[in-house]
Amino acid sequence: xxxxxxxxxxxxxxxxxxxxxxxxxxxxxxxxxxxxxxxxxxxxxxxxxxxxxxxxxxxxxxxxxxxxxxxxxxxxxxxx
Numbered sequence: 001x002x003x004x005x006x007x008x009x010x011x012x013x014x015x016x017x018x019x020x021x022x023x024x025x026x027x028x029x030x031x032x033x034x035x036x037x038x039x040x041x042x043x044x045x046x047x048x049x050x051x052x053x054x055x056x057x058x059x060x061x062x063x064x065x066x067x068x069x070x071x072x073x074x075x076x077x078x079x080x
Contacts, residue, residue, distance in 0.1 A: 007053035023069040
């Protein structure tokens with residue numbers, strides 16, 4: 001099971017956290033990985049300065065903007 005954690009704290013909320021969550025949920029459904037990928041929110045992942053903070057499993061926290069969310073998902077979740 002892969003877990004994607006998206007920060008929904010104040011800074012990330014303002015940078016589009018809910019847009020990222022919506023994009024990821026659509027990609028989870030479109031790629032038929034609902035049984036192997038969990039999407040959850042967190043109130044702070046500790047990297048508030050750039051885009052929305054996202055972590056896949058126990059990886060490093062990375063910044064994601066809505067325009068790059070699909071490419072991020074394909075690379076870090078689907079392994080493409």
